Amino acid sequence: MGRSNRAILIGIIFVMVGLIFIIRLFVLQVIDPSYKYYADNNTQRKITQYPSRGLIYDRKGKLVVSNQPVYDIMVVPREVVAFDTTEFSKALDIPREELVEMLYNVKKAVRARKISGFKPSVFYKQLPASQYASFQEKLYLFKGFFAQRRTVRKYEYPNAAHVFGYVAEVNEQALKRDSYYALGDYTGISGIENSYESFLRGRKGARYVMVDVHGREKGPMRDGRMDTAAVAGKDINLSLDIDLQSYGELLMKNKIGSVIAIEPSSGEILSMVSSPGYDPALLVGRERSKNFPILSNDSLFPLLNRAIMSGYPPGSTFKTVMALIGLQEGVIRPSTTFPCSHGFHARGISVGCHTHRSPLNLIESISNSCNAYYCYTFRAVLDNPLIESPKIGMDKWKEYLNNFGFGNRLNSDFFNENRGFVPGRDYYDRIYNGSWASLTVISLSIGQGELLTTPLQMANMTAAIANKGFYYTPHIIKSIENDSLPARFNEIHYTGIDSIHFEPVIEGMAQAVSGEYGATARIARIPGIEVCGKTGTAQNPHGKDHAIFVAFAPKDNPKIAIAVYVENAGFGASTAAPIASLMIEKYLSESIHPSRTWLEQRILDLDLINNEKQ
Amino acid sequence: MRSNSSIKSIDRITVILYLVLVGFGWLNIFAANTDPEGQFVFDLSREYIKQLLWIAISFATIGVLMLIDSKFFVEFAYVFYIITTLLLIVVIFAGVEVNSARSWFQIGSFRFQPVEFAKVSTALAISRVLSRFQFSFTRFQDLLILGVVWLTPVAIIILQNDMGSSLVFFSFLLVFFREGMSPLFLVFGIVAIGIFILTLLIPNYQIELILAAAFFILLYLKKYRRHSFISLAIAAFVYGLSLLFFLERGEANHFAAIIIGMAVASVYLGFVALLRRYGALASYLLLFWGSMAFAYSSDYIYEKVLSDYQQSRIMVMLGLKEDPLGAGYNVNQSKIAIGSGGFSGKGFLQGTQTKFNFVPEQSTDFIFCTVGEEWGFMGTSTVILLFVALLLRLIFMAERQHSSFSRIYGYSVASIFFFHLLINIGMTIGLAPVIGIPLPFFSYGGSSLWGFSILLFIFVKLDTNRTELIR
């Protein structure tokens, strides 16, 4: 083969390839109509398949949160042709002017390249299913529009809004953090919707359909081979008892504060009331944009979950822990008595006390809630001759409190827990320039001073006492469909106090409710149930003191531990103790004993919010 | 060197074809990237504005190239080659990863691919090697040098995981063919591709059978009738024996049995060839075992060396696998876009398929879709005719060179353009596998336009001295 022949051969190869391409293109573009048909008469549309969110059940298996369909009206700007705006606005049930404005905004967004003219964008969000039925009949009139089914939450009870939290569109941070999300996706913003988002959300799918120029679906693209099915979110069971929760919210109506009930043997939260609350349905779908500003501007902060986010001084309820520390440190024994002459007086420092007989032993000091007894005990802990200085005593004291779950987040299912505050050596060194003694900080002994705890921490403390020395991290999740619970909820936390020391303290709490002499919480007595409780009052520099009551029942093998805070209600026995006892009774015997219905009525009638203002 | 006459003797046809292709290419990048209203926005973040900048840079570079003495390209061919080869290595460590290939340098928002310049310098270096006095495709030493110069960049580019660009270098086979390489190599190449596809389609032992059968038929046709029968009998007998042996051990190992049978038969034929001095017979034996080894190694390469992604692309291209969301999806979308253009197209900026983002990489590898959709068959066939015209013009120009360096370089340019055209347009219309290489002058991308312009205009410059022997 000569060289010039080879040149010709190469030229022929070039020409041949060019020819083959041209023939192929002629077939593709001129002869074969199928590709033209695909493109001209049909366009493909990727429809995201949104999974339905996992359902939420309560501890008895009652459905509490489910889903309801809504429809996002989508628009493909380039496919829109002129239509009757009056008809359209009627179908959507909005004023015509508003619709025209919306259409204008779409046009502007396309021009500003904020949205694509060729891809679907949301035009009108979350049309309720009831309206969609009539809208759908007219959809064919509006070319370029179509509806996309989504689901939003449906609440079976108007309660437990703080527990559930709410679901809303993802914000930009979440979009950046997790590549799963696309603009317009929903995600849990607070409460358990947020904590268990990864289980509840499921997995999105996609459907590719051919649609004709009228926006009507003409069937799946490539026989649906490209489609991926959405996977529904996992259902979860809460340890919440929805009936108890509703009852708690009813009792707390017109009061500010919170109620937390825990099952001591498991750490499961039975009820978490934060009052004032709101109906969770207010934050669903199109309602939210209207209601959210109203709720967040309310002076009583209904959106705040007081049960985990508010810190109060524990007041006299703290005496139980103080007694336990004294016993464990060996500075007191159950038989130890201390005198009280209307309080504790030393070196010019006085802590007052109400009138009662003196001296009292440990059990009596709890049932009578004697302040002096705990001032002595506190001093004995800090000024223990076996340790070098009160500062080391303070360290020990703080360690006990930390072991009880105070001063730190408990790591429950709620991510926005308040830590509370346990002052320690560093803190007092700072404010007293290093020179302070047990007397300086004596008010800590009766749960006052700088000490701050959340209602959740108080309920947890009560559970630890009921368990005689340990607690499980409080949690409201009971089970997740085909999945296990976070490991932290199965771990036992020990308080560092021997179980033997709990006997007199528990006896004191029992005496406080059912004792003969000086029982401070007599109002919490329930026929047939032995309740152990402790009253408390949290000093409130801004107004009337807050009433506190912690309790568990029954005394043997406790089933429920509870902490009740009622703001501005004064002494703990007045409001907090009745609410706690009614909750316990409701939970343990499911009905209120006829001898106590007057108490229930009194609480229901009590209005601390509006009366205060009058 | 008389630079005055040099400017006058620039090949006008090539320049015009270049300008038309670049201009039309830019219009399509504009169409693929503009917003629905088709407004021209002067914004540096826009691809069409960046491309405009690159066109200006390319024009300026061409101006410079025209002023450089042709001898420079010859003398510095190896220097360029070494520099770009080093850049190819450096980019593996200092480059950024795009589409899983580490082949881009990034400085600020400016990105370039050294492989575009490696094509130019390798073309220059190969031209230097092939134009050496008395270069021969039959002398081992010459072949060794050529092999090293040719395949070193290929190896490095494979290390970058840029399969597409490494394949481009195989276009030099056309140059070698023009310069005297035996056409058998082209035939071998085609046979090799055939065997490779067969290894994917059928079990290994069946390929062995086919190769063995082909071998015996070849012997028969080439007048070794008696020996073909004898060796076939030997092979069959030994095959049967070894298969029995394997069955005894509980495995029907046809694969090994055939190899043993053919090995014994080959020993017999080897003796015959040695005793009778049948050189041809010996070469057939070598050919047979060579193909056996190739079949085995290509199977090995496919299974062990290629990634799942590359495997799937090859399978889809061969129609052996449906992969609607992967490679097959792209090709299908691309065909719909091109097909929807019809005879005369939807008109400039009127394409919907490409703007829908249904077509992936619409301004780079799949820019031909925009041509097809908006300009129809008129547009696509015009583009192909323009390219074929350019290729034929390059052959014509190459053949009129007095200097063999210039001629070989001209063929290199034509072959590289041809390969890009073949693969890029071929893939958009479903005739070639989806390999990400750009369409010259059309695909968006600065370094590719710049590289192609330099590649072409070095030849245009060399061509101005076509009547001289450049040394």
Ligand SMILES: [Zn+2]
């Ligand atoms: Zn007292």
